Amino acid sequence: MATPKTLFDKIWDQHIVQAKEGYPDLVYIDRHFIHEVTSPQAFDGLRKRNIPLARPNQTVATADHNVPTLNQHLPIQEVLSRFQVDTLVSNCKSFGLDLYGLGHEKQGIVHVIGPELGLTQPGMTIVCGDSHTSTHGALGCIAFGIGTSQVECVMATQTLLQYKPKTMRIEINGTLEKGVLSKDIILYIISQISTSGGTGYFVEYAGTAIESLSMEARMTICNMSIEMGARGGMIAPDETTFEYIKGREYAPKGEAWDKALTYWKSLPTDEGATYDKMYVYDAADIEPMVTYGTNPGMGIGISKPIPDVAVNGTEKDMEKALNYMGLDARQVMKGQKVDYVFIGSCTNSRIEDLRIVADFVKGKKKSDEVEVWVVPGSKRVERQAKEEGLDLIFQEVGFQFRQPGCSACLGMNEDKIPAGKYCISTSNRNFEGRQGPGARTFLASPLMAAAAAVTGKITDVREMI
Amino acid sequence: MSFQIVRSSAIPLPIENVDTDQIIPARFLKATTREGFGENLFRDWRFHADDTPKGDFVLNNSTYSGSILVAGKNFGCGSSREHAAWAIADYGFKVVISSFFADIFKGNALNNNILPIQVSEEVLAELFDLIHADPSSELTINLDTQTLQFNNQEISFDINPYKKTCLLKGYDDIEYILNQSEAITAFEANRKDAHFLVG
Ligand code: SF4
Numbered sequence: 143m144a145t146p147k148t149l150f151d152k153i154w155d156q157h158i159v160q161a162k163e164g165y166p167d168l169v170y171i172d173r174h175f176i177h178e179v180t181s182p183q184a185f186d187g188l189r190k191r192n193i194p195l196a197r198p199n200q201t202v203a204t205a206d207h208n209v210p211t212l213n214q215h216l217p218i219q220e221v222l223s224r225f226q227v228d229t230l231v232s233n234c235k236s237f238g239l240d241l242y243g244l245g246h247e248k249q250g251i252v253h254v255i256g257p258e259l260g261l262t263q264p265g266m267t268i269v270c271g272d273s274h275t276s277t278h279g280a281l282g283c284i285a286f287g288i289g290t291s292q293v294e295c296v297m298a299t300q301t302l303l304q305y306k307p308k309t310m311r312i313e314i315n316g317t318l319e320k321g322v323l324s325k326d327i328i329l330y331i332i333s334q335i336s337t338s339g340g341t342g343y344f345v346e347y348a349g350t351a352i353e354s355l356s357m358e359a360r361m362t363i364c365n366m367s368i369e370m371g372a373r374g375g376m377i378a379p380d381e382t383t384f385e386y387i388k389g390r391e392y393a394p395k396g397e398a399w400d401k402a403l404t405y406w407k408s409l410p411t412d413e414g415a416t417y418d419k420m421y422v423y424d425a426a427d428i429e430p431m432v433t434y435g436t437n438p439g440m441g442i443g444i445s446k447p448i449p450d451v452a453v454n455g456t457e458k459d460m461e462k463a464l465n466y467m468g469l470d471a472r473q474v475m476k477g478q479k480v481d482y483v484f485i486g487s488c489t490n491s492r493i494e495d496l497r498i499v500a501d502f503v504k505g506k507k508k509s510d511e512v513e514v515w516v517v518p519g520s521k522r523v524e525r526q527a528k529e530e531g532l533d534l535i536f537q538e539v540g541f542q543f544r545q546p547g548c549s550a551c552l553g554m555n556e557d558k559i560p561a562g563k564y565c566i567s568t569s570n571r572n573f574e575g576r577q578g579p580g581a582r583t584f585l586a587s588p589l590m591a592a593a594a595a596v597t598g599k600i601t602d603v604r605e606m607i
Numbered sequence: 608m609s610f611q612i613v614r615s616s617a618i619p620l621p622i623e624n625v626d627t628d629q630i631i632p633a634r635f636l637k638a639t640t641r642e643g644f645g646e647n648l649f650r651d652w653r654f655h656a657d658d659t660p661k662g663d664f665v666l667n668n669s670t671y672s673g674s675i676l677v678a679g680k681n682f683g684c685g686s687s688r689e690h691a692a693w694a695i696a697d698y699g700f701k702v703v704i705s706s707f708f709a710d711i712f713k714g715n716a717l718n719n720n721i722l723p724i725q726v727s728e729e730v731l732a733e734l735f736d737l738i739h740a741d742p743s744s745e746l747t748i749n750l751d752t753q754t755l756q757f758n759n760q761e762i763s764f765d766i767n768p769y770k771k772t773c774l775l776k777g778y779d780d781i782e783y784i785l786n787q788s789e790a791i792t793a794f795e796a797n798r799k800d801a802h803f804l805v806g
Contacts, residue, residue, distance in 0.1 A: 159794040160787060165769045168787060170794055180688065182639035191781070208637065222637035229639045273687040273711060289689035289715035291779070299784040301791055305767070307710075337624055338681040341710055371684060373710055437624050437684075455623040456679070462622070552633040552686075561656065573628040573685060575651045 146412035180271030184294035211544035250520020253277035253488035260390025264379035280360035282379030308418035313349035316425035324359035325587035329431035340372030351425035357386035378410035435463035486517030487551035487569035508540035509598030610774040616673035626685035645697030683712025
């Protein structure tokens with residue numbers, strides 16, 4: 143009998159073009175997503191080498207990081223942003239590549255549009271010059287972020303030289319309490335194993351709590367795998383996955399669908415397969431989470447105080463973080479004032495996230511103390527939200543419903559949080575200055591963000607539902 | 608450009624989990640070339656909002672200089688932006704020493720002729736002590752023998768043999784892979800039938 147294999151090993155092994163002693167594996171890449179920030183130097187590299195883009199039909203481009211979220215029909219105001227987006231347009235043209243650029247009905251954050259268009263499928267290898275490429279792993283594929291030299295490498299050869307990472311299994315079993323979302327699961331995991339606990343590993347999330355999640359909720363978890371240092375995260379494809387993909391634009395159809403389904407069903411980890419590391423958690427132990435520090439590992443359950451010992455760093459790092467955040471050790475986060483609420487980013491900007499928020503705030507009013515930006519992940523999400531009337535609910539409550547892009551997740555466009563201000567954000571990084579120089583970020587779920595939008599303070603959302 | 612022996616004093620940055628947003632903040636990622644990022648290396652730690660230097664940051668302290676950066680655990684975590692490696696290289700660093708590197712950063716560094724050297728927590732602590740006690744202390748890195756020398760000690764470090772050859776000879780992955788193109792087309796032909804998903 144063949145040796146039992148993990149989901150990861152099966153896909154990896156099927157994509158090895160060449161395995162040579164003393165060399166990394168030469169791995170074939172099925173799908174390459176590119177965007178304006180990490181591609182210009184790679185296109186330049188192709189030009190210098192005088193070679194074409196190897197497989198344009200396996201490459202998909204969009205503009206997301208720099209785009210404004212208001213008045214997208216107008217030229218981009220910020221000169222450098224405009225230049226970078228224009229450079230993508232001209233590069234796509236000269237290398238014969240389709241571009242879902244600004245204004246295109248398929249435009250959006252690269253990790254939102256991949257699954258949404260059916261471009262992301264189980265069993266694939268997917269890369270992008272962006273660390274949150276791990277998002278796509280939720281559909282049962284190997285997806286990871288790469289640097290620009292590697293973007294150029296995939297453009298030139300459709301392959302990458304890669305060392306096979308170790309495998310880790312993280313199991314979450316049981317049932318989540320009401321008000322606890324998949325974002326809380328991943329913030330909890332990172333707070334437990336630290337921002338470097340996953341380095342060198344590729345993670346498979348499993349267990350009954352994971353299985354019961356929707357496809358979109360699974361994406362939120364895989365998205366933040368990189369926040370524990372892991373190269374990527376993945377979840378075995380199952381009926382939820384197949385149901386999600388079926389009928390999407392680039393999904394296999396007819397006979398190809400049947401063939402694909404047979405293949406996809408062969409992917410889940412075999413019984414008896416082993417991992418290099420295992421963690422098991424109980425869903426019932428997870429509360430709504432919020433971060434207090436300047437890395438995603440500095441997070442706590444809403445009922446707990448900020449620790450007075452160093453977590454995920456030295457004592458000096460902890461002191462530096464709390465100092466930056468203007469918070470004290472042992473302080474509880476509940477009641478902490480917020481100034482901005484950002485609901486968006488590739489972690490939580492899909493239609494389900496917007497539905498959760500709309501459903502919660504319907505009939506309530508936003509606090510006068512906060513400014514709230516709801517930024518959909520893609521044009522499709524924006525359209526769908528409007529079709530469902532979610533935009534009207536947001537308007538009613540006093541939220542700004544904006545146009546799609548990365549927005550305040552990293553503040554490359556105008557959407558920056560002013561220095562010293564507090565923002566509760568559904569994005570994935572609370573690093574110093576991530577949302578703008580001096581900005582202070584609390585990472586949380588869409589529900590926790592919505593609750594804070596209503597009260598103007600960090601609130602335990604469980605008390606409001 | 609190939610990687611030779613590096614002999615230099617070092618700059619200490621004893622902070623853990625230095626993320627690539629600190630190394631180069633997102634607002635400086637709008638360039639379309641690889642040049643000039645050194646100017647904004649550690650921008651918000653190095654400069655006030657009005658662009659005046661922050662006196663207490665190590666890069667603004669003339670006591671410390673050199674082409675080696677010694678940094679706390681989990682250096683380069685966060686975003687995959689290769690701009691972080693470009694900024695470090697452009698500033699003039701050839702080697703970064705830490706007790707732990709984030710994966711993507713490590714790969715990006717190697718692809719840009721920067722040698723990331725992982726040492727034990729103890730050695731890292733010794734290095735910080737040494738540099739703080741005498742900022743002119745020299746470190747010698749020999750890639751060929753995979754050794755780091757300081758204070759009459761010699762420590763060996765790991766590097767993957769393929770990447771070592773690339774650094775020593777100045778090769779890059781793309782040149783190597785382009786020479787394997789037959790294997791790639793054979794792979795594609797082979798899975799045409801089995802792999803109906805791509806196209
Ligand atoms: S939303 Fe944020 S994390 Fe996601 S791709 Fe954009 S910048 Fe990166």
